[in-house]
Amino acid sequence: MAITGIKGFNDILPGEVEKWQRIEATARRVFQIYGFSEIRVPIMEKTELFSRSIGDATDIVEKEMYSFTDKGENRVTLRPEGTAGVIRSYIEQKLHVLDPVTKLYYMGPMFRYERPQKGRYRQFHQIGAEVVGVTNPRIDAQVLIMLRHFFRDLGLTEPTLQINSLGCPECRPAYRAALKGYLEERRELLCDDCRRRMESNPLRALDCKVPGCGQATAEAPSVLDHLCRGCDDHFVAVRRHLDATETSYAVNHRMVRGLDYYTRTTFELVTGLLGSQSAVAAGGRYDGLIQELGGPNLPGIGFAMGVERVALLLSANASAKAPDLFIAAHGEAAGDEAFRLMTLLQGQGFRVELDYEGKSLKSQMRRADKLGARHTLIIGEDELANGRGMLKEMATGVQLELILEAALLAEALSSQPSP
C-alpha cells in the first residue's frame, strides 16, 4: 500500500494551481495599491501566543490546534490563523518605531484539527492583511473597500459584505449581561448547545442555526443598541464612509466572532455558494490585542480570507500555456538538430516542445496538436540534408519550407501573432 497524504491536507495540482496563482497575484497587486507590504512569518509559534491572543475558551484553542512539544521541551503550535504571528513579529521587531502606521499582508498555510468538509480543510490557506496604528474609522472603511476591490478584480460580485460592531471592553459587558438575561427567560426554547453557551459566550446563541433558537432570539437585544458613545460614533462613521464611497454592505447585528480579540467593527464576506461554509473572508478591529501581547497600546484591524473558498468561487478557466512551437523530428540526426533549435529558441523566450523518445512522426504530430502548439516544425532526413525544415501553422494547415536557423524561425514565429 502506497503512502497517502494526511487527512485534510491536500495537493494542489496543475489545472487548479493556476487559480491560486491568480488569487495570489490579484491580492499582491491590489493590496500594494493601498500601501500594504508583505510580511512572512513562521508557520509555528509558541503555543502561548495563540492561547493568549485567540482566547483560551475558544474552540480553536480548546480543541483544534496542532500543538506538540519539540525536542527542546518547548510547547509549539502550527498556526491556526495569521494575525497572532504577524502581531508577535510587529512587537518583537519593534516595527512601530519605523512608522506610526503599519500595513502588512501575508499569505500561507494555516492548520486546524477539524473534520474536513467542503471548503474546510486541516491545512488551509489564508491571505490576510493587518493595519496597526490607526484608530480613525476611515481605516475600517478602507480595509473593506480594499477587500471589495480585490473581489471585483477577480470578477466576483457574489460575496456580500456584512458588518457589525461588537463594542469594546467598556460597553460589551453590559450588553452581554442584557443578552444573557433575555436568554435566561427563554431557556426552555433553546437547544442544548445554546443553554451551554449562555454561560461561556451568550453571543453565540445569536448565530445558532437551530430553528427554535432562531425564533427564540429573534427579538433579542441588539449589540448595536448597547454601544457606548465612542463605539457608536465609530460605527456610524464607518457606515458613513462606506456610503460615501458607494460601497455596498448590510448591517448584521447578529454576527459574532470565534476569536476573542475582536472589538468594535467586525465584518464578513459571505456567499451562498459554498454550502455551510459561507464566510469567504472575515475580520475586524482588535484594539486591545497588541498591548495584550506585550506591545505598545496601539489599535489594529485586519482580515483573512480563505484561499480554498475563493478558489471554489472561481470558475475553472485555467489552462497551461500552449507552446509557440513543437518540433517534430524524424531520425536521430534530425532529433539532435531539433534539440539544438529548441534550446536556442527557448533562450529567446519562446515556449518550445518536442518529443524526447524518438517516436513516429505521426505520434509527434498528435502530441503537437494535443499541446495546442501554434506551429510545428517538421525536420525529416531529406529536409535536414538541405538544412531546411517545414514550418506548419496548425490552425490553417499551411506550411512553408525554410532554412533551419534560429533567427529565421524566431522571426517566422513572431510575425504571426497569437490569436
Place this chain on the structure above:
RNA sequence: GUGGCUAUGGUGAAGCGGUUAACACUUACGACUGUGACUCGUACAUACGUGGGUUCAAAUCCCACUAGCCACCCCA
C-alpha cells in the same frame, strides 16, 4: 467529537450470487497520406477500498475496519 451517504482501472461509470468485469473518455501504437484535428482498428482492471464470514459459487449477501464526501459543531 457526532450523524448520514459512498467506496469497481488514470477518469466517469455498468454490474443486483455463476459474465471473457459492459460502455465512454484518457493514454499508447497502427490504418487513411512520411504531417495533427474527423473516422476506423488494436492494446490497457489475475481485478472490484482492506480484513474476515455466509455459499458449491461473491464485485454482487453479512460483519468489522479504513478512506472520501456531505452535514452538525466551529470557522477562513
